[in-house]
Amino acid sequence: MDSPVQTSTLHLDRPFRLDSGDIIRGLTVAYETYGEPNSARDNAILIEHALSGSAHAAFFHRGDPKPGWWDAMIGPGKAFDTDRYFVICSNVLGGCNGTSGPSSRNPATGKPYALSFPPVSIRDMVEVQRMLLAHLGIERLRSIAGGSMGGMQALQFFADYPSLFDSFICIASTMRHSAQQIAFNEVGRRAVMADPRWNGGDYYGDVPPEGGLSVARMIGHITYISEKMMQEKFGRLRKGKDDRAVFRPSFEVEHYLDYQGIAFVRRFDANSYLYITSAIDNFDLVSSISGANRCRGENRARGTGIDAMRKKKGLVISFTSDWLYPTQQSHDIVRFFSGLNASVSFAEIETDHGHDAFLTDIEGQTLIIRSFLDALIP
Amino acid sequence: MDSPVQTSTLHLDRPFRLDSGDIIRGLTVAYETYGEPNSARDNAILIEHALSGSAHAAFFHRGDPKPGWWDAMIGPGKAFDTDRYFVICSNVLGGCNGTSGPSSRNPATGKPYALSFPPVSIRDMVEVQRMLLAHLGIERLRSIAGGSMGGMQALQFFADYPSLFDSFICIASTMRHSAQQIAFNEVGRRAVMADPRWNGGDYYGDVPPEGGLSVARMIGHITYISEKMMQEKFGRLRKGKDDRAVFRPSFEVEHYLDYQGIAFVRRFDANSYLYITSAIDNFDLVSSISGANRCRGENRARGTGIDAMRKKKGLVISFTSDWLYPTQQSHDIVRFFSGLNASVSFAEIETDHGHDAFLTDIEGQTLIIRSFLDALIP
Numbered sequence A, B: 001m002d003s004p005v006q007t008s009t010l011h012l013d014r015p016f017r018l019d020s021g022d023i024i025r026g027l028t029v030a031y032e033t034y035g036e037p038n039s040a041r042d043n044a045i046l047i048e049h050a051l052s053g054s055a056h057a058a059f060f061h062r063g064d065p066k067p068g069w070w071d072a073m074i075g076p077g078k079a080f081d082t083d084r085y086f087v088i089c090s091n092v093l094g095g096c097n098g099t100s101g102p103s104s105r106n107p108a109t110g111k112p113y114a115l116s117f118p119p120v121s122i123r124d125m126v127e128v129q130r131m132l133l134a135h136l137g138i139e140r141l142r143s144i145a146g147g148s149m150g151g152m153q154a155l156q157f158f159a160d161y162p163s164l165f166d167s168f169i170c171i172a173s174t175m176r177h178s179a180q181q182i183a184f185n186e187v188g189r190r191a192v193m194a195d196p197r198w199n200g201g202d203y204y205g206d207v208p209p210e211g212g213l214s215v216a217r218m219i220g221h222i223t224y225i226s227e228k229m230m231q232e233k234f235g236r237l238r239k240g241k242d243d244r245a246v247f248r249p250s251f252e253v254e255h256y257l258d259y260q261g262i263a264f265v266r267r268f269d270a271n272s273y274l275y276i277t278s279a280i281d282n283f284d285l286v287s288s289i290s291g292a293n294r295c296r297g298e299n300r301a302r303g304t305g306i307d308a309m310r311k312k313k314g315l316v317i318s319f320t321s322d323w324l325y326p327t328q329q330s331h332d333i334v335r336f337f338s339g340l341n342a343s344v345s346f347a348e349i350e351t352d353h354g355h356d357a358f359l360t361d362i363e364g365q366t367l368i369i370r371s372f373l374d375a376l377i378p
Helices: A122-135 A149-160 A179-194 A196-201 A210-224 A227-233 A252-267 A270-282 A285-290 A298-302 A327-339 A354-360 A362-374 B122-136 B149-160 B179-194 B196-201 B210-224 B227-233 B252-267 B270-282 B285-290 B298-302 B327-339 B354-360 B362-374
Strands: A008-011 A028-034 A044-048 A086-090 A141-147 A167-171 A313-319 A343-349 B008-011 B028-034 B044-048 B086-090 B141-147 B167-171 B313-319 B343-349
Touching (some): A008 A122, A044 A122, A044 A149, A122 A149, A141 A149, A141 A362, A167 A362, A179 A210, A179 B210, A227 A252, A227 B179, A313 A354, A313 A362, A327 A343, B008 B122, B028 B122, B122 B270, B149 B270, B179 B210, B210 B252
Parallel strands (some): A044 A141, A141 A167, A167 A313, A313 A343, B141 B167, B167 B313, B313 B343
Antiparallel strands (some): A028 A086, B008 B028, B028 B086
């Protein structure tokens, strides 16, 4: 596909009600699509992005040499084959890449929401996508797929509306965060909030809390790659002069983290970081579809939802060296959905790339996902 | 021992030369001793503290209900039995608990050194302790022992002056940091330096960079305890109201980290944190005693130092759930000193307490250390 893609925007006229009861007016949703719907309109696949992703999952924007964040997986002949599937991706609620979030203008005040933007949940994110699907005239999807937080959205959306999807694909993710996973996110949030420039979230039009957000991202990057890969790539190699007197980066691994931090603050909003990581930490699939929290989705009407899960298929993928979302958490997902009578396949991919493997280990994922999708064809 | 201990201070009249060639004038060393030297003055054991420790390793200070940081290990009948051994502990160079460091007054200016304090190394720390031993009239020690950074000092001191010690005890430590270990420290340093109150290190007399230092400590605490223990202790338990709108701590693990961060900034200097973590990252035992870096110690005069290691004993201890200093790094220590003809024992203690086990798992360590020390008796 040589012609560039563009991000489209859906404006929702009516107020959007969150799971908490809060209301967002003037909601906008940024999205992209790749490939075409077939005549039966049953070949759509919804792609869910991770913490720092965007609607721009594949192909190129005009004048931008960098393709979308999962371009290696989405396109003609790729894992999500755009010659066969109509692929949709949207930016999450609470984000900062076109969908409403804390940096968006509050129509009631004309100023950015900042912390007056209501807290959002993973369920809120997928409810926004349900509006988008309705707008696109898609009533049934072949699959919903994502890695990391994208996997959480896939699980939540599939569990809430099993009749909407033939299948789900959940990669390097979990049904809920452990204490350590919460801890890493919390330290990132504290780093942002400890930066005086954060100013209670009210920094728009001023210098944003770049120092704090950069530290948060550095912490993230330690958890995204494996200890082994970090050692092989950097070890104790040094770069430049050892300027310990002023504590400038001296080891290559320090330069790497420094670069990752700086690159991130250029493209991401600090408040969105707080909102989205909180949504991740609060995500708890089992309690969300079984407990008092339930207030959305068809399972509520249908009771257990077990009937709706029959004949549905799931694919769960983990990576051997992913220590942020270890394989055990993927086993838990398989067990849970199998218990709901879905037919769930599991694959663990051998890799040294850690959590980032969902973005980098293309060949293994492509083989598994292609054959999984092929087997869905009625 | 009911009578309280006091911290003593040694003032060095002559200039102290660091490994780098830098000079510190008016060096002070804070230290404590427990037990008494025997008549042969050959029953001393030097205790080395970790990153945030102090000279106050055991017993009580007058009016302080909290004992020293390793009181469970040092005392009559304990692992380091003060009825039999003369135990010495001093605050490290670069620290902030009585020994000269960046918060000390520079005699040349009358103001705190801040970043004009010269960068220090683990070797510099032990050279300061060599002056202290001379001051105390101790020419030969039964052992030198420490956990974490304390273990690094024990290894460096023992390797530089093997004829000074009968043995070393190295707990939960390493001969050098891996890329991931450097990465965690570097993110902590960035957190401190990203806080505008750090002000290039020049914050004395003003509000210190508490936010940044607190974030650094929170990162540390995630690595100090095991994932399993964190999960069992906190899981997804909540404390107080879930106040997501302002991103206050809601999960118990968040409150725990928050508390650890706040407690730390009350007792520790942010610049010392930078100096000491840099010394840790730059520590590389093998290259320090074999390469061009060598400029101290008796090995320099004696060549390989292998002769001096004969009849010397070492004890290396690791903990199964310590993911900050994993057992493999202890194996490397055993292999290295065995290769130098020292006789090195190794014990891995089964525990869920992670790296902190060197402070908490008293029974296992006591059994192993007591029998190791008993076997040293000539």
